[in-house]
Amino acid sequence: MSDFETLDVEERADRVVVTLRRPEARNAINAKMIGELHQVCELLERRPRLLLLTGHGGVFAGGADIAELRERGRDEALQGINSRLFERVRRLPMPSVAAVDGWALGGGAELAYACDLRIAGPDAVFGNPEPVLGILAAAGACWRLPELVGESVAKQVLLAGRRLDAQASLACGLVLDVVSAGQLLEAAHALLDRMARSSAAALRLTKLVVDHPGAHPVADDLAQAVLFEGPDKQDRMSRFLAKSTRGSTT
Template sequence: MSTGTRTGAFTTLAVEERDDRVVVTLDRPEARNAISARMIRELHTVCERLEDEPRFLLLTGAGRVFAGGADIAELRERGRDQALQGVNSRLFERVRRLPMPTVAAVDGWALGGGAELAYACDLRIAGPDAVFGNPEPGLGILAAAGACWRLPELVGESVAKQVLLAGRRLDAEAALACGLVADVVPAEELTGAAHRLIDRMARQSATALRLTKLVVDSPGAHPVADDLAQAVLFEGADKRERMTAFLERGSARSTTPAPSEARS
């Protein structure tokens, strides 16, 4: 696989484009990668590219921090109109709806808006120092960019209320225990483990992955959504080629003599 090229048009992100994936590093280490208005705009640009040319997204943070939250100085100045615009929530929903699977590799703090951005990804993998939390009520606001409804879906209502109401922070092991993350790996192996997870998905049918994601993210549309997606896949050449290869491998195994038969 190509190691990719760094894209230099961003100031708050480091973006590496590969043939089948885009690696985005939140890159404001001086501010614990706080999610600023400029970062929001730049992430919208990344989303636009991934919508035009569907690829996997790997999202991580610079300096052993994922994102310490929204930029509080900017957030303090936002009023009713900005809240109604859904500055952060519209971006995170766009991330959620990207056509190909998304993976967040989280080490260090993922708090507030940083946690909500991780929740918006399809899969999360954590380093040992990862901490997820939503301290928004302590700032006089609520976690309004998806946490109030995404987190209960991810970890259940009880744990979500512990985080959202009681201020509980989930460390890496707690996040693993409640299913928020797929795995916890040493910090130095985090990026490699995230790439291996994407590699495993990349061996599957891209069309099947896209439609599976679309169906999973369409609550209330079943079974019609399942049937329509399957109908599209049943007509594709990829399905026939993969199933033919599977059957041919099985046929080859069944006609290969066992070691004892080969010696007789």
């Protein structure tokens, strides 16, 4: 994990922290970064842990690398170079959090949309200006953003070029909180700490059911059946009941 050129990666027992680092290009997402993020996904698929994504230098990601995009043609578009990665991020076994301050534009915004949760600094700005460049936001924004903020706001961003600042992002539910830049990573880790206190198996199965298109009550029942037979449920509920009993006798 120390040989990356475009990422800083820190492994912890319960999480992996990834910082996008291309300061000369506002952390723009190029082919090298795509490949390195695939390696991170492989790591998290082999050993599921929480993921925190952030950007270096007060910028999340200023977009995709325009010089590379200009050279791509039909065949590259059909490969879904960016969209396949972002969908892989979306389908990671454990929850992911994007800590966003500064620009999250184009592909950078789409990477943040692919995370399960987002928390913003005061200077965060989300936007998808792809039509200005003669293309569309084809790495998930056209269908993922309406799911996150509703069709009306999504069309304002995707068609009218509206950029969502931190407060607008909070108002439409794109981010769960806005905190000062100096506290952004601390707040993101506090969110991860809260999730880490939950059962890992329960988080994984909850995420799986929530992410499944057209979820069915049978999916809930099957996931719950797995958890009901697991040791985590017995241990956690027994500790809860013991604590409740002690509290009622004091």
